Amino acid sequence: MPTIKSSYQGNLRTRAEHLQSGEQIITDAPVDNNGKGEAFSPTDLVAGALGSCMVTIMGIIAEREGLHLEGLAWEITKVMQANPRKIQEIIVDMNWEKPIKDDKLLQKLKNAAKTCPVALSLHPDIKQTVNFNF
Template sequence: MTNTTKHRRGTMAVQMKGRTTGPTTIELEHESGYKIAVNAPKDNGGDGSSFSPTDLCAVSLGACGSLIMRMYADGKGIALRGISFELKKEMVANPRRIERITVVFRIDSDCTDLELKKIEAAGRACPVRITLGSCVEVVESYERA
């Protein structure tokens, strides 16, 4: 049974859950049953053996942007061989939070420069980017692979 529900105005809700599995680890579970382990970072008492919660937040920007760009290109019939990204998360203290995310997207395609600009625009409009809003500085660049 799925817990995905449709709300008014076309919004969607997805059920997820988590449980501690050790002093600095959490197991997260998506409604599909897929599970991932999350660990506190080394500088905050964890062993750094997996993504930290703020790592997941940051890398979600790269994942979301890549998926949105890929889906846009596919929908417009623009051939892409692939999209990859590298990302850097920078934290600050007082309060401890993500200050800046720097991401470089590499788009492997023979598309025109205009098509590439449209793909980039789609990526900049990804839901994670919009959710981060002005709370986190996002530095993005786009390159041909």
Template sequence: MVKSTGVYKGGLNCELTHGPSNQVIETDAPKDNHGRGLAFSPTDLTVASYASCMVTTMAIASKVKLGFDIPGIKWEITKEMSTDAPRRIVRMATQVWLPFPKSKDPEGVLEKAALNCPVHHSLNPAIDKPVTFHWAE
């Protein structure tokens, strides 16, 4: 079990502390929802967590099943919010760039791992979550 704590600082800004490491991050409401957009919003953190979870899960699978590390993988994720109530994430489109050819993973271990990360399984299934993998030639 991991504990985190938080405090509302005012002005739609929160400070979050990760219990085990004491690392602190801030959130701010987005400009399109009464905020200043000066930090990740809570929904921004959700999509960033999803992408980093996919890549972390890929790295674990690569180490355990393929026998190599995968530094240099990059990603981009875009978030789309609903236009109707309640306000919610409706689409998270992810692109992942791998710095090596698909021939290093002929059985698709990495893509399967990404699409089965814990955050993916924790999100509402109504969220559209397309993922595109770009392999080096």
């Protein structure tokens, strides 16, 4: 059974619907690639998926350990390469105001982030830089 149903809207825009929830995402080509840049680009979604996946898996581990990650925030920087045009690097800066004093738990969370399904699915040529600021 399909997970996502998508359609081309014209003018370098697509619409995707998550069939289980009905939620929709629109993408536009970025300005530097003939688009309007009015929505996430497909490569923005890849970069965003990496951060979301990392934090989701960290959340699973944290909750098992009795830690709640509410308030954890992150910023994504996507670096593109030309010829061929592709993602060169994704930088994830995680910020949390609550320091984790348990070094073993902190290492578990870092390992969980770096081995999330999206991180493991990306081509090894895409550099993944993760900064844990907590």
